[in-house]
Amino acid sequence: MTEGSNVGRSATSRPPPYVVEMRDIYKIYGSGATEVRALDGVSLSIRSGEFVAIMGPSGSGKSTCMNILGCLDVPTSGEYRFRGVEVGGLDRDELALLRRNFMGFVFQSFNLLPRTSALSNVELPLIYEGVRPARRHELAMQALATVGLADRAHSISAQLSGGQQQRVAIARALVTEPPVLLADEPTGNLDTVMAEEIMKELVSIREQKGITILMVTHEPDIARYADRVLFFTDGKLIRDGSPAEVIP
Amino acid sequence: MRALDTLGMSVQAIARNKLRSFLTTLGIIIGVASVVAMVHLGQSATRSVTEQIASIGSNLLFVMPGTAQRGPGGLRTTAENFELADVEAIRNEVDGILVAPALTTSATMVVGNANDTVPVIGTTNEYFSVRNHYLDYGREFEGGELSSGAAVCIIGKTLIEEMFLGQEALGANIRVGRTACRVIGVLEEKGESMGQDRDKTILMPVKAVQRRLVGELDVSAIYVSALVDGTTGLVQDQIESLLRQRRNPVNGGANDFYVRDTQDIAQALESTTNTLTILLGAIAAVSLLVGGIGIMNIMLVSVTERTREIGIRLAIGARARDVLTQFLVESIALSTLGGLIGLVIGVGGTWLVTSQLNMPFVISPTVMAVGFSFSVAIGVIFGYFPARKAALLNPIDALRHE
Ligand SMILES: Nc1ncnc2c1ncn2[C@@H]1O[C@H](COP(=O)(O)OP(=O)(O)OP(=O)(O)O)[C@@H](O)[C@H]1O
Ligand SMILES: [Mg+2]
Numbered sequence: 001m002t003e004g005s006n007v008g009r010s011a012t013s014r015p016p017p018y019v020v021e022m023r024d025i026y027k028i029y030g031s032g033a034t035e036v037r038a039l040d041g042v043s044l045s046i047r048s049g050e051f052v053a054i055m056g057p058s059g060s061g062k063s064t065c066m067n068i069l070g071c072l073d074v075p076t077s078g079e080y081r082f083r084g085v086e087v088g089g090l091d092r093d094e095l096a097l098l099r100r101n102f103m104g105f106v107f108q109s110f111n112l113l114p115r116t117s118a119l120s121n122v123e124l125p126l127i128y129e130g131v132r133p134a135r136r137h138e139l140a141m142q143a144l145a146t147v148g149l150a151d152r153a154h155s156i157s158a159q160l161s162g163g164q165q166q167r168v169a170i171a172r173a174l175v176t177e178p179p180v181l182l183a184d185e186p187t188g189n190l191d192t193v194m195a196e197e198i199m200k201e202l203v204s205i206r207e208q209k210g211i212t213i214l215m216v217t218h219e220p221d222i223a224r225y226a227d228r229v230l231f232f233t234d235g236k237l238i239r240d241g242s243p244a245e246v247i248p
Numbered sequence: 249m250r251a252l253d254t255l256g257m258s259v260q261a262i263a264r265n266k267l268r269s270f271l272t273t274l275g276i277i278i279g280v281a282s283v284v285a286m287v288h289l290g291q292s293a294t295r296s297v298t299e300q301i302a303s304i305g306s307n308l309l310f311v312m313p314g315t316a317q318r319g320p321g322g323l324r325t326t327a328e329n330f331e332l333a334d335v336e337a338i339r340n341e342v343d344g345i346l347v348a349p350a351l352t353t354s355a356t357m358v359v360g361n362a363n364d365t366v367p368v369i370g371t372t373n374e375y376f377s378v379r380n381h382y383l384d385y386g387r388e389f390e391g392g393e394l395s396s397g398a399a400v401c402i403i404g405k406t407l408i409e410e411m412f413l414g415q416e417a418l419g420a421n422i423r424v425g426r427t428a429c430r431v432i433g434v435l436e437e438k439g440e441s442m443g444q445d446r447d448k449t450i451l452m453p454v455k456a457v458q459r460r461l462v463g464e465l466d467v468s469a470i471y472v473s474a475l476v477d478g479t480t481g482l483v484q485d486q487i488e489s490l491l492r493q494r495r496n497p498v499n500g501g502a503n504d505f506y507v508r509d510t511q512d513i514a515q516a517l518e519s520t521t522n523t524l525t526i527l528l529g530a531i532a533a534v535s536l537l538v539g540g541i542g543i544m545n546i547m548l549v550s551v552t553e554r555t556r557e558i559g560i561r562l563a564i565g566a567r568a569r570d571v572l573t574q575f576l577v578e579s580i581a582l583s584t585l586g587g588l589i590g591l592v593i594g595v596g597g598t599w600l601v602t603s604q605l606n607m608p609f610v611i612s613p614t615v616m617a618v619g620f621s622f623s624v625a626i627g628v629i630f631g632y633f634p635a636r637k638a639a640l641l642n643p644i645d646a647l648r649h650e
Pocket of ligand 2: 062063
C-alpha cells in the first residue's frame with residue numbers, strides 16, 4: 001500500500017515521490033505585543049520512506065510543525081501539500097479522512113482510552129473505517145503481535161507499563177497500515193531502556209513495511225535512529241541533514 | 249462506521265459509568281412513569297364513571313321536583329312533590345317508556361337485636377327494569393300488596409350481610425320505622441355507584457311508604473326509562489310539557505320540576521375526568537421535560553470530561569459526524585432505556601392503584617406509544633447540543649485538554 005518500497009536514502013535511479021511539501025508555513029498565536037510565531041516561515045520536503053527526526057529546544061515549534069504535518073492543526077499561512085494534495089482547501093471531515101487513511105499517530109503521553117482493553121484500543125481506528133468485527137479482531141491481534149504484545153491483548157490499557165502502553169499505541173497507529181507514521185516524543189515518558197526498545201520496534205517496522213516516519217525528539221540518542229534530522233530554533237528550520245551532520 | 253459499532257460504543261460508555269447512567273435516566277424514568285400512570289388512571293376513572301352510569305340504568309330519566317342547574321352538583325330549589333296521578337298521566341300519555349314512582353325516605357330497620365338507619369324507597373314493580381336492578385331471589389310485589397300498601401319489603405344484599413348475620417332473610421319479619429314488615433325478596437348485588445351503596449336499601453310498595461312511614465300521599469321522584477335508544481330527548485320533552493300542564497307553574501314562570509337525563513350526567517362527568525386527565529398528564533409531562541434537562545446536563549459534563557478521548561478519536565480518524573452520532577446515540581440510548589423502565593413502572597403503578605381502588609384496569613397502547621416516543625424525542629433534543637459541542641472540538645485542543 002505504500003509507494004516507498006526502497007528503504008531510507010539508498011541510491012536508486014529515480015528518487016521516491018514527496019509525501020510532505022511545506023512552503024513558507026507560518027503559525028502565529030495571539031497578536032500585537034503578545035504575538036507568538038510558533039512557526040516562522042518553514043519550508044521542507046520529505047520523500048516517501050524517509051525516517052526523519054525533528055529536533056530543537058523547548059518551544060522551538062517542533063510539536064506545532066508536527067501537528068500541521070499530521071493535519072491535526074492548520075497553519076496561519078503558507079502552502080502544505082500532503083501526497084500532492086493541497087491541505088489548505090480541505091474541510092474538517094476531509095482532513096479526518098486523510099488522517100484515517102494515510103496517517104498513524106503516536107503521542108508522548110500514549111493517549112490510549114484508559115478503561116479499555118489493549119485490543120479494543122487497537123481496533124478503534126478499524127471501527128471508524130467500518131471493518132467487520134471478525135476481521136477487525138484479526139488485524140488488531142496481528143498488530144499487537146508485531147509489537148510483541150499478543151499475550152496482553154485483553155489487559156486494560158491503564159494497567160500496562162509505560163513501554164507496553166506506547167507499544168499498544170504504535171500497534172493502534174499501524175493497524176490501518178498507513179504510509180506515514182507521526183510520533184511526537186514517543187519516548188519522552190519512558191526510561192532509556194524502554195526508549196531503546198521502542199526505537200528498535202520502530203526501526204524494524206519501518207524495515208518490514210517501508211513506511212515514512214516523522215518523529216519529534218529532543219534526545220540526540222533517539223534522533224540518531226533516524227536517517228535525517230531537522231533542527232528547529234524559534235520557529236525556524238535552521239539545519240537539515242544526516243544525524244552526524246546535524247547533531248553536534 | 250457501522251451503525252452497530254456506534255451503538256456498541258455508546259452502550260460501552262453507558263455501562264462504564266453505571267451509577268451515573270442510572271441517575272441520568274432516573275429523570276426520564278420518573279417522567280415517563282408519571283405520564284403513563286396519570287393518563288391511564290384518568291382514563292380508568294372515566295371508564296369507571298361510565299360503567300357506574302350504565303349500571304344505574306340505560307336511557308334513564310330522573311324527574312324531580314324543584315329547579316336545578318344543569319350538570320352534577322347544580323344548585324337546587326325545592327318545590328312540591330309529585331302525586332301518583334302524575335305518574336299515571338306519564339304512563340298513559342307518553343309512549344315507549346317504563347315509569348316507576350319513588351318516594352324516598354330513611355327509617356330505622358330492626359332485625360332481632362341489630363338496628364340501622366337505612367334508605368327506604370316506596371315504588372312499584374317497574375322499578376326493577378327502570379333502574380336496572382333486579383331480584384336475586386324471592387318475589388316481586390303482588391297487585392294486592394301494591395294497591396293496599398301492604399307491609400312487605402324487598403331488601404339489598406348489604407342488609408343481609410350486616411343485619412341477618414347468616415340467618416334466613418326471606419320470610420323474616422323485621423321492623424322498618426314503626427311498621428312490622430315481612431321480607432319477600434332480595435335484590436341482586438349492585439355494588440357502589442356514585443358514592444352510594446345501592447345494596448343498602450329497602451324497597452316497599454309506594455303506598456306503604458306513603459301511609460306507614462312518611463304520612464304524605466305524594467311521590468318524591470319519578471324514574472322513567474325510554475324503551476328505544478336515542479328517544480330520551482323526545483320523552484323528556486313530552487314529560488316536560490305534560491307536567492307543566494298538570495302542575496301549572498305560577499304566572500307562566502319557570503318549571504318547578506326538572507327532568508335529568510343520566511346521559512347528560514355521564515357526559516358532564518366524563519368531560520370533568522377528561523379535563524383532569526389532561527391536567528395530570530401535563531404536570532407529569534413537565535417532569536419529563538425536567539428529566540430531559542437532566543440528560544443534557546450530564547451529557548455536557550460527560551463531553552467536558554471526555555474531551556481528551558474525543559481528541560484521540562478525532563486523531564485516529566473519527567469524523568465530526570462520527571463523534572456527533574456517538575454522543576447522540578448515547579443520550580438516545582439512555583432516554584430510551586429510561587422510557588422503557590418508566591413504561592413498566594407506569595403500567596405497574598396503574599395496575600396497583602386501580603386494583604386497590606377497585607377501578608377498571610385500562611391500558612392504552614396510544615398512551616404508551618406517546619410516552620415512549622416522548623422519551624426518545626427528549627434524548628434526541630437534549631442530546632443534540634452536547635453532541636454537537638463534542639463534534640466541533642478542535643482535535644489538537646481536545647488532545648491537549650487535561
Ligand atoms: N495553543 C497555543 N496558544 C498559544 N501559544 C502556543 C500554543 N501552542 C503552542 N504555542 C506556543 O508556540 C511555541 C511553540 O510550541 P511547541 O509546542 O510547538 O514547542 P515544542 O518545540 O514542541 O516544545 P517542547 O519541546 O517543550 O514540546 C511555544 O512558544 C508555545 O508557547
Ligand atoms: Mg512539543
